[in-house]
Amino acid sequence: MEKLEYTFKNPELLQLALTQSGADAGANNERLEFLGDRVLGLTVAEMLFTMFPNEAEGDLARRHAVLVSTDTLAHIAKVLNIGPEIRHGHMTANRTKHMLADAMEAIFGAIYMDGGFAEARDVIANLWHDLAAAPLVAPKDSKTRLQEYVQKVAPTGTLPVYEYMQPIGASHSPVFNVRVSALGKSAFGQGTSKKIASTVAAAELLKILAI
Numbered sequence: 001m002e003k004l005e006y007t008f009k010n011p012e013l014l015q016l017a018l019t020q021s022g023a024d025a026g027a028n029n030e031r032l033e034f035l036g037d038r039v040l041g042l043t044v045a046e047m048l049f050t051m052f053p054n055e056a057e058g059d060l061a062r063r064h065a066v067l068v069s070t071d072t073l074a075h076i077a078k079v080l081n082i083g084p085e086i087r088h089g090h091m092t093a094n095r096t097k098h099m100l101a102d103a104m105e106a107i108f109g110a111i112y113m114d115g116g117f118a119e120a121r122d123v124i125a126n127l128w129h130d131l132a133a134a135p136l137v138a139p140k141d142s143k144t145r146l147q148e149y150v151q152k153v154a155p156t157g158t159l160p161v162y163e164y165m166q167p168i169g170a171s172h173s174p175v176f177n178v179r180v181s182a183l184g185k186s187a188f189g190q191g192t193s194k195k196i197a198s199t200v201a202a203a204e205l206l207k208i209l210a211i
Contacts, residue, residue, distance in 0.1 A: 022089025036109030073101035
């Protein structure tokens with residue numbers, strides 16, 4: 001973990017971040033992963049806001065999507081060579097990338113808990129700076145990826161089904177909830193518009209399907 005350039009005051013946090021639920025159903029990295037995802041997202045957003053002062057919100061959002069994607073997280077994990085350190089149960093080949101990405105987010109959550117946001121931000125900024133500065137190709141949005149995958153593996157004509165539920169909250173600022181179903185699985189998404197909610201739902205279903 002020398003490449004991480006951070007020394008844990010509480011090494012048990014790092015060990016927890018490297019423990020998958022398949023290895024320990026009770027003490028695993030899922031909660032740290034949840035926290036680290038938010039820390040990473042905010043840090044990368046702040047980096048892009050500062051590095052590209054003339055870019056519109058849409059362009060920043062596309063850069064952000066690339067930089068916090070499973071592919072980028074797995075790439076960083078491989079650079080740091082954390083794979084051999086991860087404790088996991090039975091692991092299928094198509095889950096390896098997600099395992100690495102999840103552990104990477106959990107590590108950021110652990111750093112946040114161990115040393116605070118400033119320490120976590122510094123670690124992430126150091127690892128992500130060159131990637132953030134590089135020309136990036138925006139990934140396909142989650143709805144497109146889900147549709148293409150379903151069309152590939154399911155019978156001809158099969159598509160994901162989106163169920164739009166009654167909005168909640170005040171009429172001037174409603175919150176939309178969407179359920180998407182495909183290949184016998186379902187996931188939910190929430191957002192300030194139907195588009196955002198359905199995109200979130202598709203992203204969640206892609207995680208469930210390990211895509």
